[in-house]
Amino acid sequence: MSEFLEGISCLLPPEAMLLRRLEARLAAVMEGLGFMEVRLPMVIDPAGPGSDEGTVESKIKFAAPDGSIAALRSDMTLQAARLSVRELASFARPLPIFYSGEVFRKARNKGASYLARQDMHMGAEVFSNSPSESGVMALTAAIDACKTVKSGLQLRIGDIALLDGLARTAGMDGRQLQSFKEALLSKDIYRASSALRAMGGENRAAKTILELMPANDAKVTTKLLDELAKDFSGTDLAVKAQDASGLVGKAIVLSGGKFAVAFELGLIRPLSYYSGLVFEAYAEGVGVPVLGGGQYDGLMRAIGSKESGSGFAMDLGVMLRLMEEGAV
Amino acid sequence: MITVALPAGRMLEEAARALGLAGYDCPYDKDSRKLIFDGGNVRYLIARPSDVPVYVARGAADVGIVGKDGLSESGEQVYELMDLGFGRCRFVLAAPEDDVPALKEVLDAGGMLAKLRIATKFPSITRDYATGKVIRPEIIVLKGAVELAPAIGLADAIVDIVESGKTLAVNGLAIVEQISESSARLIANRSSYGIKAKPIADLMERMGASGRTGGGIR
Structure with missing residues (x-):
């Protein structure tokens, strides 16, 4: 049944029942790792701290009864982050929470209007004073969630800070870096590669980005990151390369061989607030990620927190489809 | 495989x-x-x-x-x-030959056209292009023979792909500006x-x- 806003729809039997089972199963995974459930409101204040981050343009806004502007939530990470500094400020750290629900975004334009996009998400966030702790805890939870998918899954890990560091070392200024990342975000590998090649074959940092940009398997990744750490020994880049290599190794151990792990330096998430570790998991033949997330310390600063935040969201619509195919 | x-x-x-x-x-x-x-x-x-x-x-x-x-x-x-x-091939904005100088003058000076009816098979590309160039664009989506639209008064201009430009010329149209290459x-x-x-x-x-x-x- 289509509702008044095109793109908004109901969930009918048996999908509604399957969704409830899926949520229960994933909630058990999260609770088993010590994550605590929270419920987040559907309607949000589109202004306030941190509101300039993330899915700003895609929010569906409307006039509230008092004349103020309200919006449907387009992303739950900002809500969770705000919760961590207000209602959950006194809870012990690290603070792992999870939640589920629907998010609503403006999708592609349709004439003068637009189509709405309604996605079902289950998200998990970790707030900690240690960036590595929040990142590893979120990645561990994501890996356990990945284990609920039976076959053909690949977890791809990237690192925005390492990418930024290499790009600046290669000689990109702020404008070039922004354009380069926009090309990666739109998956335009041709444009991104051309920008790097234009920097010359002797540019070691540009060559390293080119090599690390595709989704390389763990063996290739370890070799490339080790070479990078050696070439830039004693610099911040070397530390970041070693950290990334360590994280990929950890992910492989945690995966228990149940799915493939790859490193993709060109991985940029559609939300602008990611600043360090990023990851996405893909099922074979499905063009959108099963889950995706990363570290968003920039968003935490925007809401006035000194903590590190990391998290991810699972696309329950995709998981439901896999469940119907017997892959979950 | x-x-x-x-x-x-x-x-x-x-x-x-x-x-x-x-x-x-x-x-x-x-x-x-x-x-x-x-x-x-x-x-x-x-x-x-x-x-x-x-x-x-x-x-x-x-x-x-x-x-x-x-x-x-x-x-x-x-x-x-x-x-x-x-x-x-190239994506271009094209218009009847007589209208091209006036349109070029405004666009070349970085100005915005007040209103323009544009016929095209590519509404997304046209919408992106028109943003910042036309104050009130009207995009008319056609499935084919876009060159016909200005001749019969359906549109003021077209956005289309051209290889040599011959089809435009035989229909009395000329390129106002190139939008992108493909x-x-x-x-x-x-x-x-x-x-x-x-x-x-x-x-x-x-x-x-x-x-x-x-x-x-x-």
Whole structure:
């Protein structure tokens, strides 16, 4: 049944029942790792701290009864982050929470209007004073969630800070870096590669980005990151390369061989607030990620927190489809 | 095994020849109506060009060959891997010859046109282009023979792809300005890009190498 806003729809039997089972199963995974459930409101204040981050343009806004502007939530990470500094400020750290629900975004334009996009998400966030702790805890939870998918899954890990560091070392200024990342975000590998090649074959940092940009398997990744750490020994880049290599190794151990792990330096998430570790998991033949997330310390600063935040969201619509195919 | 979506129409023969030059068995027969055929470890699908990004994005094909124009118009989230160098054409804003000087004067000076009715087969590209150039654009979406629209008063201008510009000229139209260039692109499904990284990397390398050595041929 289509509702008044095109793109908004109901969930009918048996999908509604399957969704409830899926949520229960994933909630058990999260609770088993010590994550605590929270419920987040559907309607949000589109202004306030941190509101300039993330899915700003895609929010569906409307006039509230008092004349103020309200919006449907387009992303739950900002809500969770705000919760961590207000209602959950006194809870012990690290603070792992999870939640589920629907998010609503403006999708592609349709004439003068637009189509709405309604996605079902289950998200998990970790707030900690240690960036590595929040990142590893979120990645561990994501890996356990990945284990609920039976076959053909690949977890791809990237690192925005390492990418930024290499790009600046290669000689990109702020404008070039922004354009380069926009090309990666739109998956335009041709444009991104051309920008790097234009920097010359002797540019070691540009060559390293080119090599690390595709989704390389763990063996290739370890070799490339080790070479990078050696070439830039004693610099911040070397530390970041070693950290990334360590994280990929950890992910492989945690995966228990149940799915493939790859490193993709060109991985940029559609939300602008990611600043360090990023990851996405893909099922074979499905063009959108099963889950995706990363570290968003920039968003935490925007809401006035000194903590590190990391998290991810699972696309329950995709998981439901896999469940119907017997892959979950 | 990887599945490659090929665009039906003017670009199909060039795509099949490019794959052949890269050493892939692409047994495309232009007299056959078969839309699916195998060549060694590759399965080929022939789809309407505008559908190629959809097939690839939804996982029906791992990779595809499509014009940049069709890719931009589709808005599908796929990896754009390579410019294959063939199927070159330009996106232009064109108008009746007599109107071109006045339109150029405003646009060249960085100004905005007050109102313009634009007929096109590419509404997304046209909408993006018109933003910041026309205060009140009216986009009229047609399926074909766009050049007809200004002649019968349906539109003030058109946004279309041109190769030589001859079709515009015989219909009394001239280019106001070029919007962008288009050529054939190799695209990949977001999942396949990582899960089938090896065969896709091989395809890119071989098509890249054959493009360099055989660039003048294809």
